[in-house]
Amino acid sequence: MLSHIAHRVLQSFGVLAVMSLLVFAGVYAVGNPMDILVNPQSDQSEIARATAALGLDRPLFEQYFIFIGHAVTGDLGKSFAFNVPAIGLILERMPATLELATAAMLIAVLLGIPLGLWAGLKPRSAAGRTIMAGSVLGFSLPTFWVGLMLILVFSVWLGWLPTSGRGPTVNLLGIPVSFLTAEGLRHLALPAANLALFNLSLVIRLTRSGTREAIGQDYVRFARAKGLTETRIVGVHVLRNVLVPVVTVVGVEFGSVIAFAVVTESIFAWPGMGKLLIDSINVLDRPVIVAYLCLVVALFVAINLLVDLAYSWLDPRVRLGATR
Amino acid sequence: MTRRFAAEFAASRIALLGLALLSLLLLAALLAPWISPQDPYDLARLELLDSRLPPLAHSAAGAIHWLGTDDQGRDMLSAILYGLRTSVAVAFASTILGLAIGVSLGLAAAWFGGWLDALLMRLADLQLSFPSILIALVLLAVLGQGVDKIIAALVAVQWAYYARTARAAALIERRKEYIDAVVALAFSNTRIIFRHLLPNCAPPIIVLATVQVAAAITLEATLSFLGLGLPITQPSLGLLISNGFNYLLSGHYWISVFPGIALLAAVVSINLVADRLREVLDPHKLR
Numbered sequence: 001m002l003s004h005i006a007h008r009v010l011q012s013f014g015v016l017a018v019m020s021l022l023v024f025a026g027v028y029a030v031g032n033p034m035d036i037l038v039n040p041q042s043d044q045s046e047i048a049r050a051t052a053a054l055g056l057d058r059p060l061f062e063q064y065f066i067f068i069g070h071a072v073t074g075d076l077g078k079s080f081a082f083n084v085p086a087i088g089l090i091l092e093r094m095p096a097t098l099e100l101a102t103a104a105m106l107i108a109v110l111l112g113i114p115l116g117l118w119a120g121l122k123p124r125s126a127a128g129r130t131i132m133a134g135s136v137l138g139f140s141l142p143t144f145w146v147g148l149m150l151i152l153v154f155s156v157w158l159g160w161l162p163t164s165g166r167g168p169t170v171n172l173l174g175i176p177v178s179f180l181t182a183e184g185l186r187h188l189a190l191p192a193a194n195l196a197l198f199n200l201s202l203v204i205r206l207t208r209s210g211t212r213e214a215i216g217q218d219y220v221r222f223a224r225a226k227g228l229t230e231t232r233i234v235g236v237h238v239l240r241n242v243l244v245p246v247v248t249v250v251g252v253e254f255g256s257v258i259a260f261a262v263v264t265e266s267i268f269a270w271p272g273m274g275k276l277l278i279d280s281i282n283v284l285d286r287p288v289i290v291a292y293l294c295l296v297v298a299l300f301v302a303i304n305l306l307v308d309l310a311y312s313w314l315d316p317r318v319r320l321g322a323t324r
Numbered sequence: 325m326t327r328r329f330a331a332e333f334a335a336s337r338i339a340l341l342g343l344a345l346l347s348l349l350l351l352a353a354l355l356a357p358w359i360s361p362q363d364p365y366d367l368a369r370l371e372l373l374d375s376r377l378p379p380l381a382h383s384a385a386g387a388i389h390w391l392g393t394d395d396q397g398r399d400m401l402s403a404i405l406y407g408l409r410t411s412v413a414v415a416f417a418s419t420i421l422g423l424a425i426g427v428s429l430g431l432a433a434a435w436f437g438g439w440l441d442a443l444l445m446r447l448a449d450l451q452l453s454f455p456s457i458l459i460a461l462v463l464l465a466v467l468g469q470g471v472d473k474i475i476a477a478l479v480a481v482q483w484a485y486y487a488r489t490a491r492a493a494a495l496i497e498r499r500k501e502y503i504d505a506v507v508a509l510a511f512s513n514t515r516i517i518f519r520h521l522l523p524n525c526a527p528p529i530i531v532l533a534t535v536q537v538a539a540a541i542t543l544e545a546t547l548s549f550l551g552l553g554l555p556i557t558q559p560s561l562g563l564l565i566s567n568g569f570n571y572l573l574s575g576h577y578w579i580s581v582f583p584g585i586a587l588l589a590a591v592v593s594i595n596l597v598a599d600r601l602r603e604v605l606d607p608h609k610l611r
Contacts, residue, residue: 015450023462140592142542144549144562145584148569152577163573259455266550267569278550281465289465296458304453 008308012301019297020071023290024064071294077287081280086291090273094295095175096166097272100264101257103188104195109250112200116207117234117242123212131204138201143260147194147267154190162187164269191268195261199253203246210242217241251307255300332604342596349590353409360402361387365557379578392578394567400578403564404586410560411590414471415540418478423533425479426486431517431525433487434494445491448484456481460543464552474553478540489532493525527605534598538591545587561587 058066070077079086119131155163166187177184214220215238223233262274269275273292280288334340352359379392379400392400433441451459463477497503498521506520545562547553549569554560559567561583568580 018450136595137592140538140588140595142545142587142591144546145565145587148565148572148580148584152572152581156573156575156577256455259458262457262461263546263550277461278552281461281552289462293462297454300454 004312005309008305012305015301016298020068020294021064023293023297024067025060067290077290079280079285079288081283081285081288086287087295089276089288090291090295093271093273093276095177096270097258097261097265097274099177100188100191100195100261100270100272101254103192104257105199105250105254107192107196108199108203109246111196112203113207113239113242113246116204117211117239119204120208120211121215121234123208132208135201135204138197141197143194143198144263144267146197147190147264150190150194151267161190163190166271191264191270194267195257195264198260199250199257202249202253206246206249207242210245211238214238214241248307248310251303251310255296255303258296258299329604333600336600336603339596339600342593342600345589346593346597349408349586349593350412352405353412356405356409360399360405362399362402364398364402364406392582394579400582403559404561404583407559407561407564407583408586408590410554410558411541411544411562411587414475414478414544414554414560415537418475418482418540419533419537421475422479422482422536423486423529426483427490427522427529429483430487430490431494431521434491434498435513435517435521441491444487448487451484452488456539456543457546460547461552464547469552469555471554471558474544474547477547478543481543482536482540485532485536486529489528490525493528494521497521497524531598531602531605534594534601538594538598541587541594542591
């Protein structure tokens with residue numbers, strides 16, 4: 001087990017190294033940020049001075065090693081646009097994104113499991129069919145368009161919910177959060193629902209197919225034969241076996257939710273790191289783009305590693321297969 | 325074979341409906357320049373007086389605008405037909421390119437094995453562990469805007485799916501006797517791969533390609549909506565929706581709702597066809 005963990009951790013560092021090289025080369029090798037940063041009327045010497053001050057005159061590989069050297073100490077360069085450390089900018093916006101992503105995941109799970117159970121237990125009922133049709137739509141509808149429709153219906157036509165921003169935030173252990181005030185919750189509702197849609201559909205499908213599979217198994221028939229109530233059979237025996245794949249997928253999907261938050265944040269002007277990324281791409285603010293990518297890649301690698309280790313802990317066949 | 329396939333496909337009414345809708349949309353996209361009420365990008369024809377007219381309103385000149393007009397007085401129906409044309413063209417171009425590259429690499433990986441296989445599959449694994457939108461965003465941040473750039477980004481996102489599917493199918497096929505036979509005939513590798521292996525690996529690839537066209541349309545629309553996809557001179561549906569978003573809050577819903585419905589119709593109809601193709605082409609069902 002220990003050697004398996006060591007192997008996987010090493011592998012993750014390898015992925016991180018490769019990705020940092022790709023990200024750096026991609027973002028730095030193409031285009032010239034000087035075109036945007038310097039006043040077009042400035043003369044050659046001014047441009048040269050600014051280039052040197054930002055370290056952009058050195059060879060690319062040197063820039064990369066300087067970048068890596070700084071990166072391991074948590075310094076990912078200063079934002080060209082704001083002239084403050086890029087990592088600081090990202091970390092400042094991160095709680096907003098994490099709050100949004102967590103809210104979306106909670107909606108997906110807390111709504112998706114009951115709906116999926118229902119659709120799995122009564123697949124031929126009208127409700128079951130409606131739930132499944134809804135989940136097919138949830139997969140097909142483009143996220144950003146659903147976001148616009150939510151704004152149109154709930155903000156413009158009905159006037160119930162605000163269209164943008166986080167609302168007032170309250171500090172929880174020093175981190176600003178929206179969900180503790182009624183106004184903040186009203187701001188959170190639409191973006192979280194929008195971001196939840198895809199995973200809600202996914203959880204419904206997984207739960208439904210898991211339920212349909214479990215319901216025909218011997219242990220369910222045995223529980224019935226023992227005379228257990230239907231509530232107990234579904235709530236304890238079926239649910240427990242359905243939860244394993246759902247929990248795994250939720251873990252893996254958390255990274256995607258953070259990536260897709262880019263779209264939702266742009267629509268609802270949610271001040272998270274996804275919106276920061278889009279703004280930075282528009283002004284070619286490379287350190288911020290690189291810092292965002294490094295952070296998200298690290299997050300992905302960490303999530304994949306955790307899921308993998310959890311798997312091999314749950315299922316010995318995985319780790320035996322990996323070491324062979 | 326073809327007739328049985330068509331009959332099986334037609335057995336599902338909803339799939340036929342999807343196919344009909346899809347054909348209609350493709351025809352509309354193809355014929356956009358001839359069936360549009362107006363050339364939406366001929367600036368001389370636009371009247372600011374007609375801007376933001378609601379659906380079914382008449383312009384100052386007396387023409388009817390079925391789906392209203394946008395902020396520059398552009399007929400929305402025409403803009404949508406042209407936008408659909410751009411979206412569909414970009415999606416098809418990227419799918420065909422991604423398919424050609426991905427399938428070739430996947431078949432080569434399965435046929436030659438060894439380090440080529442290991443390298444390609446590690447690369448595909450690495451890429452598939454990140455969401456496609458993230459990879460496309462990074463590429464567009466690097467490459468900039470343009471039709472060629474977005475096609476390149478979509479191809480880069482899609483090749484891995486094709487490579488994996490083609491490899492998986494080819495690994496099963498290459499163990500069969502007809503492959504032993506053509507190897508014994510000493511045909512060249514290229515000939516074996518493309519003339520013998522490829523046709524027998526086609527069903528799962530066809531299903532995947534159908535799904536991927538819809539995915540490409542959605543991804544392109546999303547990127548264009550974020551302002552990172554197509555330039556303003558070649559608006560796809562995503563860009564039209566993005567433009568309409570600015571007027572959504574003031575209640576001018578039609579500028580972004582109708583392009584959205586067109587996008588939706590395209591994606592849903594393709595998915596309906598793809599679902600049925602998957603059922604009909606399922607190798608487990610073929611006896």
